[in-house]
Amino acid sequence: MPGNALQRYTPQLVGAAALLGFVGFWEAAAAYKLADPMFISSPSRIATVAAEMWEDPDFWRDVKVSSTEFIWGYLAAIAVGIPLGLVIGWYKRAQYALGPFIDVLNAVPRVTFMPIMVLWFGIGIWSKFAVVFLGAVIPIILSTYSGVRTNEARYLRVAKSFGASQMKTFTSIILPGTAPYIFTGLKYASGRALLGVVVGELYAATAGVGHMIAQAGNAFETDRVFFGVLLFTFTGLVVTSILARMEKRFDRWRPEGAVR
Amino acid sequence: MNPKLVARDVCLEYRQPRTGDRLLALDRISLSINEGEFVSIVGPSGCGKTTFLSVVDGLLPATSGEIIVDGLSVNKPGPDRAVVFQDASLLPWRTVLKNVCYGLECIGVRASEAQERAMRFVQMVGLDGFENSYPYELSGGMQQRVNLARALVMDPKILLMDEPFAALDAQTREYMQEELLRIWEQANKTVLFITHQIDEAIFLSDRVIVFSARPGRVREHVTVDIERPRSLKLKRDPRFHALEDRIWSLIHDDALAQARS
Amino acid sequence: MSGRSIADICRDNERLIIGASAFAAFLVLWEGFSRGWWATLFTPLLGEGARALAIKPIFISSPTGVAQQAWTMFAVTGEIWPHIAQSGGQLIVGLGAAILIGVPLGLAAGRYRTFSYILDPFLSALNATPQVAFLPLFVMWIGTGFWMRVLIIFLLAVIPITMNALAAVRTVDPRLLKVASSFGASELHTFRTIIAPSALPFILSGMRLAVGRSMIGIVVAELYGSATGIGIMINMAGSSFDTDKVFVGVLVIVIAGLLMSEALRAIERRYDGWRPAIGDNY
Known part of the structure; x- marks a missing residue:
């Protein structure tokens, strides 16, 4: 029934129309010189630049550098953050000892450490890796920790009553109960990791998409700047949707549409 | 017949972390349950019946006294006992x-x-x-x-049931009581059943143990001398009402005394 | 409390004792690296290799170095105050604008479905973008001065504020709205008496998130330009290898961040804090 389908997709249709309207207005503003295209660029100019850059090996080198920083920094944050969060959630005393440091690191934007990281690791990939890692690891630790802490006592009582070993309790009760929290942390951390890449490359770099944006900005190449920004938008959307899909697989036991 | 489960002088004390005061939750509980017997514990809320069940399961260590299953003292959870949890x-x-x-x-x-x-x-x-x-x-x-x-x-040798039907609506609860009896007769287990509902306790059990409140003590054993199999019709039987009255008055005194204090 | 033994007191204050000792140990460790204590201590054991345990203060500074520098900058020369004033000013203007625009925008989108359909694609796209990538663009548009920094702070802060305000309206108990409309309350009256009070805690937690984002804005926006500001001070100190100063700047931001989020938490508690934050809790 077309009427029904129309109704069902109203949000998407209205959203798409609004986006199209925005793009159209932008193009028109540039075409009729409502504003100088040198400042605001235009969708068609951005598309042209995108096509050019697709052929440009320098651009692919930038992409490679940025993705290396992002992927390794993020993976390292996951590899450290989840176990650490589990440990401080499970062992009260570990939390007492590490809590103050994590709280302090949480209160400060980790990009503040950029100058120190550059001092320590130079302006290459390693300083960005460090900032990406620092940015992402804190939210992963904190959400994993709160996941363990909110594990309901009644499930632990069941495990104890059936004589489950420590290991069994951990794998059958703690981990599945914590998984949704870990995903919340991972999603948030992916944003922080991307932020680390951008800031690191704006601050001091010789390559990377952020570096490309900064250089294009200095040369007043607005089209390239916009293209770079959109590339980050696209990456952010892709990463979040991958995580959301993975989360769904882990979350089959939750009632549909449950609010956490 | 040998007793399957024996509790001998079980006491439980808590230390309150803030004041350091000690609080007596269970006071010298002694009881014994035979093989295949269905026994309920009823009592006013806060009388420590769930706490007692946790001690029997071994989730909480008793301060003094002991729990004996088949002649052996136990102090931690084991496959000989299994709990049907409240929620x-x-x-x-x-x-x-x-x-x-x-x-x-x-x-x-x-x-x-x-x-x-x-x-x-x-x-x-x-x-x-x-x-x-x-x-x-x-x-x-x-x-x-x-x-x-x-x-x-x-x-398990012993099934420990902790108010399993408390959260159900009235009709479902009665239906589940009948179901439980059907399953129990098939499985042939020794059951210790905790409830605050007097009619549930009588309907299910061979014997009802009445607890008094704060600290929990055994107040009286009431034998339910009614033949099995039982059906829900039993709840309108005069013998059933007589037992209900008797247990009610035991608990009522206690509840009143507690409300006054 | 004479009846409590030392063991009892230790047990009841375990958290404080362990936390404080860990922190003290960290400071001693740090100082020791910087002053070469550990290198001296382990030379008999490790021989020449122990030299690696001495790290030049230019790299890691030291707790006493940072304290001394902080004392100088705050009390002796007072040079840090203009930086704090500048960054604070930017923060207030940027965050204020984000609240003034984000809250009504979010409330409207929460209340009027069609409007939320329009807003949603833009909001999710902006949310997925690391907004600091707009920085070079803003520099092109309005230079590197005060307003550019305000703009980036605004952009970072407005998103969580809008999203929380939107979610706040969505979670208003529909029964209450039914009551209002059955009594024939006007739209304005409904907003004032039903939606605003129940949305407030959510909006406040959105603001707490926004404060954290604004701090990022301050630090990042001040990557450009060379006047005053905490971020600029940190950058300049970093490029002249003045590590003590870098840490003083970091410390100022840590303290400011902790103070602001604690203050907002206190306000949240005042206006009934049982509602969870939308998005994240950090």
Whole structure:
């Protein structure tokens, strides 16, 4: 029934129309010189630049550098953050000892450490890796920790009553109960990791998409700047949707549409 | 006949962390349950009946006294006792079948064998066709059936039931009481059943133990001398009412005294 | 409390004792690296290799170095105050604008479905973008001065504020709205008496998130330009290898961040804090 389908997709249709309207207005503003295209660029100019850059090996080198920083920094944050969060959630005393440091690191934007990281690791990939890692690891630790802490006592009582070993309790009760929290942390951390890449490359770099944006900005190449920004938008959307899909697989036991 | 479960002078004290004061929750509880017997504990809320059950299961250590199962003193959870928890406490991330398997996994039974055994009990509690459902897809009564199956599959000597039907609506509760008797007669277990509902206790049990409140003490043993099998019609029988009155007056005195203090 | 033994007191204050000792140990360790204590201590054991345990203060500074520098900058020369004033000013203007625009925008989108359909694609796209990538663009548009920094702070802060305000309206109990409309309350009256009070805690937690984002804005926006500001001070100190100063700047931001989020938490508690934050809790 077309009427029904129309109704069902109203949000998407209205959203798409609004986006199209925005793009159209932008193009028109540039075409009729409502504003100088040198400042605001235009969708068609951005598309042209995108096509050019697709052929440009320098651009692919930038992409490679940025993705290396992002992927390794993020993976390292996951590899450290989840176990650490589990440990401080499970062992009260570990939390007492590490809590103050994590709280302090949480209160400060980790990009503040950029100058120190550059001092320590130079302006290459390693300083960005460090900032990406620092940015992402804190939210992963904190959400994993709160996941363990909110594990309901009644499930632990069941495990104890059936004589489950420590290991069994951990794998059958703690981990599945914590998984949704870990995903919340991972999603948030992916944003922080991307932020680390951008800031690191704006601050001091010789390559990377952020570096490309900064250089294009200095040369007043607005089209390239916009293209770079959109590339980050696209990456952010892709990463979040991958995580959301993975989360769904882990979350089959939750009632549909449950609010956490 | 040998007693299956004996509690001898069980006391439990708490230390309150703030004041350091000690609080007596259970005071010299002594009782004995025979093999195959169905015994209920009733008492006003806060009389420590659930606490006592946790001590019997070994989740809480008694301050003094001992719990004896088949002549052996026990102080930690073991496969000879299984609990049917108050709030079904099903693991929400496991299907019905995997929930029933849980205890078997804990004692290291092979997965395929565990599932096979679990399936028999899923059928026994009447949940054929729901074995792959998640707990959130089940009604409260069905969740309690899974809870029961999860305990029965362990083939425990003693089944410890902690107000399992408290959260159900009145009709479902009565239906589940009948079901429980049917399953109990099939499984032939020794049962210790905790409830605050007098009619439930009488309907199910061979013997009702009345607890007094704060600290929990055994106040009286009431034998339910009514033949089995029983049906819900029994709840309109004069003998049933007489027992109900008697237990009610025992608890009522206590509840009043507590309210006045 | 004479009846309590030392063991009892230790047990009841375990958290404080362990936390404080860990922190003290960290400071001693740090100082020791910087002053070469550990190198001296382990030379008999490790021989020449122990030299690696001495790290030049230019790299890691030291707790006493940072304290001394902080004392100088705050009390002796007072040079840090203009930086704090500048960054604070930017923060207030940027965050204020984000609240003034984000809250009404979010409330409207929460209340009027069609409007939320329009807003949603833009909001999710902006949310997925690391907004600091707009920085070079803003520099092109309005230079590197005060307003550019305000703009970036605004952009970072407005998103969580809008999203929380939107979610706040969505979670208003529909029964209450039914009551209002059955009594024939006007739209304005409904907003004032039903939606605003129940949305407030959510909006406040959105603001707490926004404060954290604004701090990022301050630090990043001040990557450009060379006047005053905490971020600029940190950058300049970093490029002249003045590590003590870098840490003083970091410390100022840590303290400011902790103070602001604690203050907002206190306000949240005042207006009934049982509601969870939308998005994240950090």
